[in-house]
Amino acid sequence: MYSKIAINNVKKSFKDYTIYFLTLTFAVCIFYSFNSIESQKAMFEISKSEASYIDILTTVISWVSVFVSAILGGLIIYANNFMIKRRKKELGVYMTLGMSKRKISKILVSESFFIGLMSLGAGLIFGITLSQGLSFFTAKLFQVGMSEYKFIFSAGAAVKTIVYFGIMFLLIMIFNTFVISKYKLIDMINASKKSENIKIKNPIVSIIVFVLGVGALIFAYKFVMEVGLNVKDYRFLISIILGIMGTAFFYYGLAGFILYVVKNSKNIYLKKLNIFVARQISSKINTNFVSITAICLMLFITISILSTGLSFKNSLESSLKDTVPFDASARIINFDENSTRTVEEAFKEYGFNFTNKERYVVIEEYRLEEKFGDILRGYGDSKGYKFLYDGYDKISALKISDYNKLRELNGQSSIELKEDELLINSNFSKLIPLVKNYMKENKTLKINQVSYNIKNEELITEAYESTGVANNFFTVILPDKALENLKPDETILNGNFVGEDREKRESEIGEVFKNSRDEGRKGKDFIILGYTKTDLYSMTKGLTTTILYVGIYIGIVFLISSAAVLALQQLSEASDSIDRYKSLRRIGASRKMINKTIFIQTLIYFVMPLALAVIHSIVGINVANDFISLYGNADIGASATITALLIIAIYGGYFYATYIGYKNVTNTPNL
Amino acid sequence: MENVLKVENIEKYYGGKGNVTKAIDNISFGVEKGEFLGIMGPSGSGKTTLLNCISTIDTVTTGNIIINNKDITSLKNRDIEKFRRDELGFIFQDFNLLDTLTAYENIALALTIQEVKPKSIDVRVKDVASKLGICEILNKYPYEMSGGQKQRVASARAIVTNPSLILADEPTGALDSKSSRLLLDSFEKLNEELEATILMVTHDAFTASYAHRILFIKDGKVFNELIRGNDSRKEFFNRIIEVVTLLGGDSGDVF
Numbered sequence: 001m002y003s004k005i006a007i008n009n010v011k012k013s014f015k016d017y018t019i020y021f022l023t024l025t026f027a028v029c030i031f032y033s034f035n036s037i038e039s040q041k042a043m044f045e046i047s048k049s050e051a052s053y054i055d056i057l058t059t060v061i062s063w064v065s066v067f068v069s070a071i072l073g074g075l076i077i078y079a080n081n082f083m084i085k086r087r088k089k090e091l092g093v094y095m096t097l098g099m100s101k102r103k104i105s106k107i108l109v110s111e112s113f114f115i116g117l118m119s120l121g122a123g124l125i126f127g128i129t130l131s132q133g134l135s136f137f138t139a140k141l142f143q144v145g146m147s148e149y150k151f152i153f154s155a156g157a158a159v160k161t162i163v164y165f166g167i168m169f170l171l172i173m174i175f176n177t178f179v180i181s182k183y184k185l186i187d188m189i190n191a192s193k194k195s196e197n198i199k200i201k202n203p204i205v206s207i208i209v210f211v212l213g214v215g216a217l218i219f220a221y222k223f224v225m226e227v228g229l230n231v232k233d234y235r236f237l238i239s240i241i242l243g244i245m246g247t248a249f250f251y252y253g254l255a256g257f258i259l260y261v262v263k264n265s266k267n268i269y270l271k272k273l274n275i276f277v278a279r280q281i282s283s284k285i286n287t288n289f290v291s292i293t294a295i296c297l298m299l300f301i302t303i304s305i306l307s308t309g310l311s312f313k314n315s316l317e318s319s320l321k322d323t324v325p326f327d328a329s330a331r332i333i334n335f336d337e338n339s340t341r342t343v344e345e346a347f348k349e350y351g352f353n354f355t356n357k358e359r360y361v362v363i364e365e366y367r368l369e370e371k372f373g374d375i376l377r378g379y380g381d382s383k384g385y386k387f388l389y390d391g392y393d394k395i396s397a398l399k400i401s402d403y404n405k406l407r408e409l410n411g412q413s414s415i416e417l418k419e420d421e422l423l424i425n426s427n428f429s430k431l432i433p434l435v436k437n438y439m440k441e442n443k444t445l446k447i448n449q450v451s452y453n454i455k456n457e458e459l460i461t462e463a464y465e466s467t468g469v470a471n472n473f474f475t476v477i478l479p480d481k482a483l484e485n486l487k488p489d490e491t492i493l494n495g496n497f498v499g500e501d502r503e504k505r506e507s508e509i510g511e512v513f514k515n516s517r518d519e520g521r522k523g524k525d526f527i528i529l530g531y532t533k534t535d536l537y538s539m540t541k542g543l544t545t546t547i548l549y550v551g552i553y554i555g556i557v558f559l560i561s562s563a564a565v566l567a568l569q570q571l572s573e574a575s576d577s578i579d580r581y582k583s584l585r586r587i588g589a590s591r592k593m594i595n596k597t598i599f600i601q602t603l604i605y606f607v608m609p610l611a612l613a614v615i616h617s618i619v620g621i622n623v624a625n626d627f628i629s630l631y632g633n634a635d636i637g638a639s640a641t642i643t644a645l646l647i648i649a650i651y652g653g654y655f656y657a658t659y660i661g662y663k664n665v666t667n668t669p670n671l
Numbered sequence: 672m673e674n675v676l677k678v679e680n681i682e683k684y685y686g687g688k689g690n691v692t693k694a695i696d697n698i699s700f701g702v703e704k705g706e707f708l709g710i711m712g713p714s715g716s717g718k719t720t721l722l723n724c725i726s727t728i729d730t731v732t733t734g735n736i737i738i739n740n741k742d743i744t745s746l747k748n749r750d751i752e753k754f755r756r757d758e759l760g761f762i763f764q765d766f767n768l769l770d771t772l773t774a775y776e777n778i779a780l781a782l783t784i785q786e787v788k789p790k791s792i793d794v795r796v797k798d799v800a801s802k803l804g805i806c807e808i809l810n811k812y813p814y815e816m817s818g819g820q821k822q823r824v825a826s827a828r829a830i831v832t833n834p835s836l837i838l839a840d841e842p843t844g845a846l847d848s849k850s851s852r853l854l855l856d857s858f859e860k861l862n863e864e865l866e867a868t869i870l871m872v873t874h875d876a877f878t879a880s881y882a883h884r885i886l887f888i889k890d891g892k893v894f895n896e897l898i899r900g901n902d903s904r905k906e907f908f909n910r911i912i913e914v915v916t917l918l919g920g921d922s923g924d925v926f
Contacts, residue, residue: 275779583767583769586763
């Protein structure tokens with residue numbers, strides 16, 4: 001009997017529930033898809049190291065899922081609360097008919113159960129479909145081939161989805177029972193008559209708060225532009241606090257501010273239904289400024305991570321070509337200063353013998369007393385320095401003979417240096433402009449009290465070892481004689497593998513690197529720090545893909561949560577405003593005029609948090625770009641476009657659904 | 672005198688197929704310009720249906736309603752909206768003020784919907800407010816006003832557009848007797864000074880006694896008609912009571 005009432009209620013109020021139901025389905029779908037990545041592995045042709053990065057991705061995603069489920073849980077409770085409020089009167093009627101509160105809760109519990117069941121079912125079906133597509137995307141991101149297509153179903157992800165959402169629905173059932181037990185019958189019966197208390201704020205206070213908010217935001221932008229993405233700097237923290245406060249103040253004061261401006265322009269104010277629109281929106285912002293602030297910040301995070309995530313990935317991966325010139329590179333650091341161990345001997349201790357199948361060179365890197373910070377001071381924006389730590393800005397030096405060996409290894413011709421000549425090499429993007437400026441204005445460089453002519457007209461930006469990141473700040477290549485009396489700082493091995501079993505050899509040396517990294521200097525007086533090309537490529541892809549996936553995951557969840565909250569707020573306002581629209585119709589406003597005001601209202605309500613979020617993001621993305629450009633060229637264009645399209649699709653979809661829903665609610669045939 | 676409103680043989684049926692309810696059963700009457708007509712009748716007599724049909728909110732089944740020489744039963748939807756906007760003013764029992772707007776804004780809204788030039792709006796709102804004695808509350812919100820004040824704001828909104836016909840549906844229904852008296856005094860004033868044509872539906876004999884003429888409706892038909900003529904309001908009131916008693920079964924409404 002009660003479940004019958006519940007089912008009928010769900011059927012009847014399906015229109016009201018549409019947004020709620022769709023949001024739930026969407027959430028389940030996203031949750032399942034991202035948690036099913038693990039099982040997509042079955043389809044890929046991947047190496048062991050690549051597989052391990054997918055495992056890392058899976059682990060990260062499952063941790064993020066806990067956070068995501070907290071967000072979604074909050075959203076569902078929020079949405080549910082709206083539903084209950086709207087139905088107070090209906091529930092009141094049940095009570096006057098003699099139904100006990102316990103039975104009413106029972107009806108509500110069954111309703112939540114049916115809705116949960118339906119959205120879980122639908123969401124899982126969509127999620128399974130989506131995850132098929134997602135696997136192509138994953139394959140593309142990791143740049144791995146796909147073996148034949150298989151239908152993927154992840155039982156683990158499905159169970160996890162059911163458990164997580166099951167807990168959420170259970171919480172809602174408890175919550176509903178609790179809420180119902182607190183309601184008074186008189187309030188329920190009169191629920192529709194009681195209009196929300198309209199809080200009117202003092203316009204002067206609003207304007208002051210608004211101006212304060214704008215001021216705080218300007219300072220926040222200024223600070224963060226100055227310090228960049230430097231979490232250690234206290235100003236970074238201040239800018240975040242100012243940013244959040246500024247946003248809240250902005251929305252707190254916005255309603256009063258807009259009303260003040262509109263009111264003082266009679267031409268806008270006294271035109272068609274503008275008075276009504278201004279009042280509706282300002283009363284809505286007044287009561288909801290906290291959630292609008294939260295939505296604005298969520299959208300800001302979404303836009304920022306989505307657009308920088310992809311550009312971070314692209315820039316890091318495109319720079320790999322330049323930063324990984326050799327199949328394997330290693331630095332051998334001797335802790336015993338008097339050790340005479342050769343590189344070959346060091347590798348032998350780890351069980352790797354060099355053969356004639358490897359073309360390799362060993363070079364020595366020197367560290368000079370000169371600091372490039374001193375040399376480059378005044379040759380450009382000093383912003384580049386803040387990423388460097390004190391004492392690390394000593395110039396590195398290579399012998400020309402070593403440098404020529406490297407060139408030979410990569411099939412390049414050798415360079416002759418006279419005794420008073422040197423070459424300058426740097427690939428650190430923040431410093432390149434400064435070095436170039438220096439070279440434009442100076443033809444010489446003083447090293448160890450000797451002045452050398454700079455031979456290269458163009459700055460050499462090639463890496464002289466494979467590291468995966470452009471981290472060669474400033475290196476001079478000097479005639480051998482100039483470094484004769486100095487002790488080399490570190491020994492670097494670069495090698496290329498040739499012949500048929502080159503992959504095998506590469507993975508063997510990769511094992512050596514791994515073991516050395518894992519063991520550290522345990523029992524040995526030296527350490528080998530090295531990576532192979534394959535390692536660096538899959539590591540970078542693993543890292544960037546994980547960041548990108550987490551970004552997309554959180555981004556989409558934030559996006560649907562914010563859009564859903566806005567939609568629910570608008571729709572609940574619609575049902576609160578039915579009488580207002582009736583009055584408007586009665587005093588002669590045409591249907592067309594009213595539809596237009598609904599459109600404008602909904603649009604403003606959706607655009608308001610988005611607009612400030614976009615401004616926040618422009619600043620945020622700029623700052624992030626500064627950081628990303630450390631690793632390569634940051635090109636935001638493509639990823640910003642994708643982000644914009646995604647927002648238009650999801651956010652725009654919610655907007656449209658809300659507009660239609662609003663129209664339906666207020667479009668009562670009888671006046 | 673010229674008829675502002677002419678109702679000709681209208682009928683309104685609800686339901687269908689063997690279960691027809693005649694809410695209005697062949698009613699005809701006219702309202703002259705500057706007249707204050709009252710319509711009385713017990714609950715279920717069809718007076719609200721009649722008002723809804725006149726106000727274009729509902730449509731008649733047969734018959735014609737002519738307002739200012741325009742037959743509104745043959746108007747298209749869009750024209751009806753325009754007609755309602757330009758020719759009619761409404762006053763309701765529950766005021767129908769927009770709770771998010773101040774009194775000033777509520778009155779101005781009727782004009783902005785007509786797309787009146789912003790410059791003249793201010794003048795017109797203040798003008799009508801002074802006539803109804805609500806100048807001091809123009810910046811208040813409905814929840815800050817008494818019922819009587821709300822109804823006077825609603826009246827101001829109804830007449831600010833200079834409609835041909837003001838339709839009042841139980842305007843004193845939600846007011847105490849003092850507020851009712853104040854409101855009705857201002858109706859009288861509007862009627863006499865601005866020559867506003869008022870059609871008022873009520874079942875309260877005291878409220879009805881302010882009208883010049885009263886139509887009594889029972890079971891969808893005109894049952895009786897009273898004309899005040901040169902009677903004082905008290906005498907007219909007594910005559911109304913007599914008819915109400917005659918109508919029978921409705922005496923509860925009086926006492």
